[in-house]
Amino acid sequence: MTSIKTPSTERPTPPDSTPTAALHSGTNDLRALVLNNLRQSGIYVALVVIVALFAVLTDGVLLSPGNITNIVLQYSYILVLAIGMVILIIGGHIDLSVGSVVALTGAVSAVLVIQQGHPWWIGVVAALVVGVAVGAWHGFWVAYAGIPAFIVTLAGMLLFRGLTLRVLDNISLSPFPSEYQQVAAGFLNGLLGGEGFDAFTLLIGAIAVAGYAVSGFRTRVARIRYQQPVESFPLFVARVVLVGAVLMYFAWQLAHARGLPIVLIILAVLVLVYGLLTRRTVFGRQVYAIGGNLSAAALSGVKVRTVNFWMFVNMGFLAAVAGVIYSSRSNGAQPAAGNMFELDAIAAAFIGGAAVTGGVGTVVGAMVGGLIMAVMSNGMQLMGIDQSTQSVVKGLVLLVAVAFDVYNKRRAGTSR
Secondary structure, eight states, X not given: OOOOOOOOOOOOOOTTOXXXXXXXXXXXXXXXXXXXXXXXXXXXXXXXXXXXXHHHHTTTGGGSHHHHHHHHHHHHHHHHHHHHHHHHHHTTOOOSOHHHHHHHHHHHHHIIXXXXXXXXXXXXXXXXXXXXXHHHHHHIIIIISOOOHHHHHHHHHHHHHHHHHHHHTTSOBOOOOHHHHHHHHOEEOSSSOOSSSOHHHHHHHHHHHHHHHHHHHHHXXXXXXXXXXXXXXXXXXXXXXXXXXXXXXXXXXXXXXXXXXXXXXXXXXXXXXXXXXXXXXXHHHHHHHHHHOHHHHHHTTOOHHHHHHHHHHHHHHHHHHHHHHHHHHHTSBOTTTTTTHHHHHHHHHHHTTOOTTSSOOOHHHHHHHHHHHHHHHHHHHHTTOOHHHHHHHHHXXXXXXXXXXXXXXXXXXXXO
């Protein structure tokens, strides 16, 4: 006998139609928003707390106009290295040779400019060419020979340190001409006048604040268009006002010191260019895809070898830029230049939110991570803390940052 099923007259209630369910859904959305932004927001909070702590411990010296200028000049080359390093880490690689490349490019520039008397710009161009060649060397062995980046760049660290000693013949070269020194020690001031301060620096600061606000608003609109969770509008405005106040305070302090450092302009241009490169270009998306899931990226048509090759070429280029800045800052080239720079760049990337397994990270986050390292180093130096203790503190901060990344991944895995 065949049973006949009669249609039910009861209408199922949609799961989200009740006020309680809607409230629960809104709470989940808010929680997801908070969790998704905890990593990045936590970095900013950590930077503010560290700055405030050392400002108190140094009796305000940390935030004095002269010291803020010194922080920019002393740690700019680490921030340049951090840009290239975070892109490599996002792609699932690492480079242990950047410190040696900084030394080698500075040495090549010094030999051409100081020893052989070529114009200063010849030294800069030669350093950049050497950096790109080094990056191509690493990229070939990693992308096309299939050797892990850790091994290739570890060998490069030894190889290029040895070449530095050969190029310099185990001696230091100095000084560079004044034009070369302007790269890392020059300032733009007096262009718009200002009594007791530099008005041009304040104008640049105001333009930076306006750019940040417009970029943030466009990002917010795009997220709403794709129905992604965003913070409330009053909270967005509060964030823009807070960041704008910090930027203008920073510009005000620089304006009351020596004006706008040329190296800060170089760094700002690099941050803008690479921020757009990683977020708005096909190459940037491919880097994230390779670091997130190599097999899926290859199956989706990404030319993995080509992307890997150019990632290392880019790292070599940025290491050369850092080499020029460092040699300009130190007004010479030394065989031991760049020692341990790779560890500072790697620490900046990881503290700034890059994931150990790849696929996660931002250029801005690496900059914040680098600033955290710079403020800690500068603050401890002002307090007279010895170098051994500074290394211990930096190591602990790096360990905590990576542990936080691992904890977030485990929590995300268990919540699914």
